[in-house]
Amino acid sequence: MKAKAALFCFVFLTALNSIAQKNSIKIVGSEIMRPFIQKLADVYMKKNPKVKIIIDGGHTNVGILQLSAGTDVDLVMSSRSLREYELIQLNLRNGFPPYQIPVAMSCLAIFVHPSNPVKALSFEDLIKIYADEAPNWKDFGGADAPIKPYSLSSYRGTFLYFKKNILDGRRLGNNVIEVDSTDLMLPELIKNPSTIGYGSPDYAKNKPIKVCAIKTHKDSTAYLPTYENAVNGHYPATRNLFLICREQPTGVLRDFMQWVLTPEAQKLLLDFGVFPVRPVD
Numbered sequence: 001m002k003a004k005a006a007l008f009c010f011v012f013l014t015a016l017n018s019i020a021q022k023n024s025i026k027i028v029g030s031e032i033m034r035p036f037i038q039k040l041a042d043v044y045m046k047k048n049p050k051v052k053i054i055i056d057g058g059h060t061n062v063g064i065l066q067l068s069a070g071t072d073v074d075l076v077m078s079s080r081s082l083r084e085y086e087l088i089q090l091n092l093r094n095g096f097p098p099y100q101i102p103v104a105m106s107c108l109a110i111f112v113h114p115s116n117p118v119k120a121l122s123f124e125d126l127i128k129i130y131a132d133e134a135p136n137w138k139d140f141g142g143a144d145a146p147i148k149p150y151s152l153s154s155y156r157g158t159f160l161y162f163k164k165n166i167l168d169g170r171r172l173g174n175n176v177i178e179v180d181s182t183d184l185m186l187p188e189l190i191k192n193p194s195t196i197g198y199g200s201p202d203y204a205k206n207k208p209i210k211v212c213a214i215k216t217h218k219d220s221t222a223y224l225p226t227y228e229n230a231v232n233g234h235y236p237a238t239r240n241l242f243l244i245c246r247e248q249p250t251g252v253l254r255d256f257m258q259w260v261l262t263p264e265a266q267k268l269l270l271d272f273g274v275f276p277v278r279p280v281d
Contacts, residue, residue: 023252024052029063029077030157031181032106032200033241036272037077040260043268051252060157067246068093074253076244079106079157096247102240103260105275107225108162109201109237110212111185113193118142120213120222123166123236129196132173137194149176150185150197158182161239162198201225202273230275241274 027037034057041053063076068089082090082100090098110121118140121129128134130149138144151172152159163169172178179185182199189195189209204211213222216236229235249257259265266276 023050024054025074025253025256026072027053027055027075027077028058028066028073029075030060030079030241031057032079032158033077033104033274036104036269036274037243039268039272040265041256043265044256044259048252048255051256053256059155061155064244067098067244074245075257078242078244079239080161081240081242082244090246094246098244098246099248100242100244101257101261102277103243104241104266104269105230105238105277106241106273107201107230107235107238107275108158108166108198109204109225110214111189111197111199111204112210112212113189113195114208114210115193116142116210118212120215122215122218122220122222123168124218126214127167127170130167130172130176131170132175135175143193145194147175147196148188148192148194149173150188150195151176151178152182152199153178153180156180158199165239166237200273205273227270227275240277 027041034055038055041055045051045053060076060078060080063073063078064082064086066073067076068086070093078100082098087098110126112118116137118137121140125140128139129147130151134140135147136144137147151162182197182203185197185199186203186207186209189197190207201211203209211224213224214237215222223229223234223236225235225237230238243257243260245253245257261278263278263280266278267280269276
């Protein structure tokens with residue numbers, strides 16, 4: 001019995017030592033976050049050549065499901081915070097609460113064709129457009145032409161934010177064309193004057209796409225999704241983007257998560273259409 005107990009202790013301590021010395025991180029989740037997290041990972045690995053960071057895409061919901069299922073995922077890129085039932089599930093499965101930190105701010109931008117004369121839209125306008133209650137651009141000061149709205153698929157974290165915070169929970173109308181990514185909207189937004197879509201402002205960078213100013217109410221001031229308008233709270237569709245792990249991070253995972261909040265790392269976000277959550281030089 002003593003020999004078996006000693007063997008068990010050896011195996012257990014060896015496993016703990018292996019975990020403590022782990023020098024790799026596997027990250028999955030939000031496609032919106034993937035470009036800038038990849039950049040941060042590349043810079044971090046150059047500074048720490050013994051560390052290997054592997055990043056796979058997918059989307060927020062898949063990443064959270066993988067974390068909950070006990071896969072080998074270490075970090076999830078999430079375009080939203082965990083929901084209450086997800087917190088409960090992860091807590092029950094692991095025996096301790098998950099850990100999540102905001103690492104960037106992102107604006108949800110509204111895109112239209114550059115020839116569209118409409119410069120600003122309110123949340124009420126967007127509800128009417130996406131609920132098929134006002135299907136013509138002339139209702140918003142545009143041309144006499146039918147509106148062709150594009151939306152992300154219903155399982156995407158960005159869609160869930162759009163539905164909850166802009167559409168006030170309203171269902172999409174039958175006229176809305178759902179696609180799996182903002183990239184799939186872009187060709188139509190570029191060539192069709194009747195289209196409207198949404199996504200990170202970075203998608204419109206160096207492309208013939210117009211970004212509309214938005215406002216919460218008809219009589220509110222409309223703002224564009226700029227860094228200044230995001231950090232001072234003026235832009236009404238600004239959200240945090242998160243990194244999530246199963247528990248309080250340790251070792252190289254903790255070091256990486258701490259590093260992404262440093263001024264050096266946060267400054268890199270500005271090249272990707274997202275904004276720092278911590279002060280930068």
